[in-house]
Amino acid sequence: MSEQSLTKRQKEVLAFICDHIESVGFPPTRNELSKHFGFRSPNAAESHLRALQHKGVIRIEAGRSRGITLTALSHSSLPSSGALRMPLPLVGRVAAGSPVLAQENIEHEYRVDPLLFSARPDYLLRVEGHSMRDAGIFDGDLLAVHRTPEASNGQIVVARLDDEVTVKRFERKGHQVTLLPENPQFQPIQIDLRRQELVIEGLGVGVIRPRLES
Amino acid sequence: MSEQSLTKRQKEVLAFICDHIESVGFPPTRNELSKHFGFRSPNAAESHLRALQHKGVIRIEAGRSRGITLTALSHSSLPSSGALRMPLPLVGRVAAGSPVLAQENIEHEYRVDPLLFSARPDYLLRVEGHSMRDAGIFDGDLLAVHRTPEASNGQIVVARLDDEVTVKRFERKGHQVTLLPENPQFQPIQIDLRRQELVIEGLGVGVIRPRLES
DNA sequence: CTTGATACTGTATATATTTACAGTATATGA
DNA sequence: TCATATACTGTAAATATATACAGTATCAAG
Numbered sequence A, B: 001m002s003e004q005s006l007t008k009r010q011k012e013v014l015a016f017i018c019d020h021i022e023s024v025g026f027p028p029t030r031n032e033l034s035k036h037f038g039f040r041s042p043n044a045a046e047s048h049l050r051a052l053q054h055k056g057v058i059r060i061e062a063g064r065s066r067g068i069t070l071t072a073l074s075h076s077s078l079p080s081s082g083a084l085r086m087p088l089p090l091v092g093r094v095a096a097g098s099p100v101l102a103q104e105n106i107e108h109e110y111r112v113d114p115l116l117f118s119a120r121p122d123y124l125l126r127v128e129g130h131s132m133r134d135a136g137i138f139d140g141d142l143l144a145v146h147r148t149p150e151a152s153n154g155q156i157v158v159a160r161l162d163d164e165v166t167v168k169r170f171e172r173k174g175h176q177v178t179l180l181p182e183n184p185q186f187q188p189i190q191i192d193l194r195r196q197e198l199v200i201e202g203l204g205v206g207v208i209r210p211r212l213e214s
Numbered sequence C: 001c002t003t004g005a006t007a008c009t010g011t012a013t014a015t016a017t018t019t020a021c022a023g024t025a026t027a028t029g030a
Numbered sequence D: 001t002c003a004t005a006t007a008c009t010g011t012a013a014a015t016a017t018a019t020a021c022a023g024t025a026t027c028a029a030g
Helices: A008-024 A030-037 A042-054 A072-076 B008-024 B030-037 B042-054 B072-076
Strands: A058-060 A068-070 A088-091 A106-110 A123-126 A142-147 A156-161 A164-173 A176-180 A189-192 A198-209 B058-060 B068-070 B087-091 B106-111 B123-126 B142-147 B156-161 B164-173 B176-180 B189-192 B198-209
Touching (some): A008 A042, A008 A068, A042 A058, A142 A156, A156 A176, A164 A198, B008 B030, B030 B042, B042 B058, B142 B156
Antiparallel strands (some): A123 A142, A156 A164, A198 B198, B058 B068, B087 B106, B123 B142, B142 B198, B156 B164, B156 B198, B176 B189
16 A cells, blocks of 8 residues: 555564564564563554555465565665675665665665566666656666666666766767656756766666555 | 484475575475475474484474574585575466466566565566556566455456456456556456456566666 | 384374454544 | 544464374385
């Protein structure tokens, strides 16, 4: 459903679940949750789990003991989470001035078959905003990005302009570059390369939408 | 304890446990082990676990469901641990009358981290047509589908109607089901469950777009 | 040749775990 | 003011799960 933020209590519960998986090796049961938080009823834990599932940060597998799994959202919902996978780093908000793949920007790492995409992706970038809506790139989508400093007209690029990272369609005529949104509610960005610096961080080679809104 | 080498069968069991933890997110039960290996008795799994514990490659926590944890030894006991992951079948055009996951419909298999999506995907379905355009699901996109016969109003479903498989938004009022496109150029499909058969093949839980058009 | 490990079938049971149902109370947005 | 989300207590039941006990059969080692 909607991507609401977690309450303080829900964050505590989610943190405990993450911690349990990390340190114990498997997810906690309702009783173990209740014991840790002092609930006198396993249903208190159940309710919290339902709420967390509803907000998309965990998944519950019906009928399976300890059937709690974390989702992509769960990691971005907590201040600190340990990364223990290899392949594709997921980059969220890029801190001003820092390289895209700086440690501080990496939220998580996912294994995704690179053959899925038209070009080999180097990282996943969480898209913010609706400026590329008509290209089917929505707020919260993960853009698979291939690192390269060169772009051709019409390609969707990850560009850095004034320490801000943005996703737009690339159009260049001589010294003049236009970064085109795919949404009439947004204005194109004009850059004169003689006056302003534009860095191409990479090309969008695919999109992953981690959830479908209802 | 005794640090002997594992038998071939024991290696298979250990590999499955590792793989299960990696891909599912928690260890398997005795029954799940038995089902995978074709044991008719959960005690076969139990015996293997005891043997593996005795050889020091796993630890079993008494009385806790799924209480299997790996040890430092477990990794060195397997040739290629960690890298494996259950691949997702990619289903292209579904032949009329055949099950979605019939061999003839499977084009390829991709390894995709299931944690990327809000619910566990069981397969990827290549979407044809533009009827879901405004939901950001384009022609050629891969819909990550979670198999389930039940759907709630507003969810995006994979439905089978008259041997045709289609992706639409689900809306039900009593006997009346409406399959809603997300594109004003298409008409909603009305089904009277008393007159027509509708099978829900699964729920859309995410989208992968393998390429970006320029 | 006997012992122990391996690799299972088959049955049974205690208990661990999920999960529904029925409440209470507070806060918040429409 | 009504509906909804949060945050719980308390009870109960269905079922998922661990695990004991009783076997069968093969194989290698002492």
